[in-house]
Amino acid sequence: MKKFLYILLALVLVVVIGIAALLALVDPNQFKPLIAEQVKKNTGRELVINGDIDWRFFPSIGLTLGETEFRNPDGFAEANLVRFSNADLSVSVMPLLSQQLEIGNVSLNDARVFIQTRKDGVSNLDGIGAQNAAVKDSATQDAAPADAKQTAAQETTAAPASAWTISLAGVELVNASAVIRDDKTGALTDVAQLNFSLTRFAPGEWAQAAFDVQGKNGELNFTAKGDTELMIAPTLDGAELKDLSLIASAADSVNKIESVSLAMDQFRIGDWSALTFSAKGQIPDLAFAAEGKARLKLSKDFNLAQVEGLTLNSDLKGSTLPRPEMKVGLTADASYDVAKGLATLSAFTTQVDEIGLDGKASFQTADIPVIRFDVHSKKIDLDAFLGLDTASKKAANDTAANDQSTEGVASGKQAGSTSTTDKSKEPDLSALKTLDIAGKVAIDNFKAANAKVSDVVTELAVKLGVLNLKRFDAKLYGGSINAKATIDANGKLPTYKVTKHIKGVQVQPLLMDVAEFESLAGTGNIDIKVSGTGLAEARIRQNIAGTVNINFADGAIYGVNVAEMIREARATLKGQKAEYVKEERKTDFSALTSTMTLGKGVLSTSNLHLASPLLRIDGEGQTNLVSESIDFMVMTSVVESSQGQGGKDIDELKDLTVPIDVKGNWTEPKFSLNLKELLKRNNELEKKAEREVERGLKKLLGDKADDDKVKDAANKLLKGLFN
Structure with missing residues (x-):
């Protein structure tokens, strides 16, 4: 035992002496220059x-x-x-x-x-x-073995280094x-x-x-x-x-990210990891609070990242939103292929307040990014979502009316000038040249601009500056609509082509919902084929060209009672006053057809035709798409022996053609009887009217009625009356 203690003491003494020698003999500062x-x-x-x-x-x-x-x-x-x-x-x-x-x-x-x-x-x-790299290259060249066999032998006999x-x-x-x-x-x-x-x-x-x-x-x-x-x-x-925890914050003069947190249970290449995250802050005009969770996996070759069970819920507030406060939720599975640059969002569902969407989408990085999607929704009400429902629109209109009533003439002219400028401004379609998009959207029930449609299916594509609406199908107001369209943004001004087929649509409820216009009712079939240059409102009105074919059945035109005008014409020709009949101001028809031509800012037709058991109406005329003025003449004839609307017998006018002028503008059309054209187109009636006038003058003036001067004055009076 004593020997062991002596040995231990000797070792300690050696260490102490060694340290002392190191301190005394070796100064590490002498290595500074080296x-x-x-x-x-x-x-x-x-x-x-x-x-x-x-x-x-x-x-x-x-x-x-x-x-x-x-x-x-x-x-x-x-x-x-x-x-x-x-x-x-x-x-x-x-x-x-x-x-x-x-x-x-x-x-x-x-x-x-x-x-x-x-x-x-x-x-x-x-x-x-x-x-250092240059020195190494030089040393490598100088040390190249003269004998490759010797080098190989040395490598073979070298003992492997111990770990x-x-x-x-x-x-x-x-x-x-x-x-x-x-x-x-x-x-x-x-x-x-x-x-x-x-x-x-x-x-x-x-x-x-x-x-x-x-x-x-x-x-x-x-x-x-x-x-x-x-x-x-x-x-x-x-x-x-494992047990990763991260908390961060950031702020500048306009942005404030109060907190960002991330927690992960573990992370190992090739295995799933569970993570949770949250963020809260404010950027200009938008405050947000979001939280979520997901499972994450990175493949062993670092080429594929997968996210499973992603859940994200956000509360948003701010003036940049369609409404002051919104809740946004998202669930999805996702993946990213590094080699292909392909991000895939599969089996996703998202809820933005009352609007829900589900489907799948993908994004692939390229010089022109490639985007594909297939989206479905049970119900989308854009009017309610954007606050454009009837109550909101009424409040907005009342506010606008109050604002206009307080503005002066000068400000009114300035506002009009601004409006004209806005109508001439083309939308920015430059994004169409930077995207490759193709996909499908299906909506069970959809409402926008107060129009209600169902079973909506839309397929579209964007590539090389061209938007191609391959398909738009929907059911609306008892009928259906099918449409296709293209917009080409590659020229100085964009060009467009649209074809649309509407079948069996109840016209009056549609027009009431969309434009609060109730002057036309019936079951409508409409075929539209138009094209043009420029998408600004002013250019669309000026440059649109094509045809619109309409075929309405079993309907009515409200605001005018043609039968009543016929009775008025009959009374006029007899020198009598038409008997007043209290009845609705409308004209029923069994068919209403027309081919309308668009071009140079004008919509015109020469074959407007309306048929009913009582009447035959043919018309022609035009409306200016820029000024919104109307100039049509409608020829109305009694074709059947009938009691007609109002129960008055008008058999005496069976072959009478009554011309009706439709003038004014789109919002206030005006209907009037064209007496001049009435007499011109009905010669026998004109002669009958002249005879009635001569008979009246005979009774009034006696023999003086045969005087040439009196006859000449009577003719001028008659022509002035009907002209």
């Missing part, structure tokens, strides 16, 4: 060690390095690329004998990194290591800072403070890591902190995380 020379040789930059290099012996042998600076070349805003006030590093000696590298706690204080790219594109990172184990007691980065500055773009990131710590670390073992950072990117101030456990695989070819 270290600076090697750094210069390998990087081309100067390393300046202003502080002392000191030995450290507890708890292991190591060095303490004082203030050190790694310089920038001339011409940069700061002298140093890297600078720190002190650094500590230690290594345990005894484990080295067993091929174990046990590094003590690594500490770096007040480190600062400055990276700059000047306006000429030169960076202070350029050229680092260039000298070393490495461990690290910890890493501590205290009060670090960094500046990344790009003078070409004006970008500036300034990390004012960064702290990082890592507990004992060794391959195959879990270590605790934590950080906190604050800084500024441009005008955006940010803070972040987080912690996690990490493990490096024993084979050093993989890593894992």
Whole structure:
């Protein structure tokens, strides 16, 4: 036992003597020039060690390095690329004998990194290591073996290196800072403070890591902190995380991200990870609060990222929204293929207040991004969603009327001028040239502009500046609509083509809902084929060309009673006053057909035809699409012996053609009897009227009625009466 104590005492004495000798005989500061020379040789930059290099012996042998600076070349805003006030590093000696590298706690204080790219594109990172690479290339060429067989033999007989184990007691980065500055773009990131710590670390073992950072990117101030456990695989070819937690915030003069949080249970390549996240803040005119969760997986080849069970719920408030407050929800599965640049959103459902959507979509990165989608909704009421329902519109109209009543003449003219300018402004269709979109939208029930449709199916595509509405099918007001359209944005002005077929639609409820227009009723069939140049309202009215074929059945025209006008014509021709009959001002018909031609700002027709058991109506005329004026003449004939509307017998006028003028404008059409045309088209009646006038004059004037001057005056009076 005594011998063992003597041996132990001797070993301690040897260690003490060795340390004393090391301190007395070896001054680490004498290596400063050598270290600076090697750094210069390998990087081309100067390393300046202003502080002392000191030995450290507890708890292991190591060095303490004082203030050190790694310089920038001339011409940069700061002298140093890297600078720190002190650094500590230690290594345990005894484990080295067993091929174990046990590094003590690594500490770096007040480190600062400055990276700059000047306006000429030169960076202070350029050229680092260039000298070392040149030396290595030269050494490789000089050391090329003369005998390849000898080299192969040496490689064959060389003993494989024994595996070393490495461990690290910890890493501590205290009060670090960094500046990344790009003078070409004006970008500036300034990390004012960064702290990082890592507990004992060794391959195959879990270590605790934590950080906190604050800084500024441009005008955006940010803070972040987080912690996690990490493990490096024993084979050093993989890593894992668990219990990851991250909290951040950011703000500038207009944006305020109060908090962003992320938590993950674990992360390992090839396995699923569960994460939760939330964000709260405000950007201009929009406040948001969102939270969600998902499962995440990254393939072992790092080529495929998958998200499963994504759930996101957001509360939004702000003037940029269609309504003051909105709730948005999303559930989906998603994936991203790195090699293909393809992001896929599968089996998604989203709820924006009362509007729900489901379907799938994809996005592929390319010079022109490729977007595909297939979306369905049970019900979309845009009027209610946008606040454009009847009550809202009435309130808006009342407000507008009040505003107009308080404006002066000058402001009214100015407003009119602005309106004209807006009607001439073309929509910006430049986005059509930057997208490749194709997809389908199906909506069970849809309402917009107060029009109600169902079973809507739309297929469209956008490519090379052309929007192609391949299909629009829907059911509306007892009938159906089928449409196709193209818009080509490649010219100086966009061009368009539209074909539309409407079958069996109840016209009056449709017109009432859309335009509050109730002057026409019936079952409508309409075929439209038009084209034009320019999508501004003024250009559409001026340049649209094509045809519109209408065929209405079993309807009525409200606001005019043609039978009543016929009775009025009959009474006029007899020199009598038409008997008043209280009945609705409408004209029933069994068929209403017309072919309308569009061109040069005018819609015209020459074959307007209305048929009913009582009447035959034919018309022609035009309406100006720019001024909205109307100029039509309608010829009405009694074709049947009937009691007619109102129960009055008009058999005496069976073959009478009555012309009716329709003039005015779209909002206030005016109907009137054209007496001049009436007499012109009914010669026998005109002669009968002349005879009645002559008979009246005979009774009134006696023999004087035969005087030529009296006859001439009577003829002028008669012509003036009917002209």
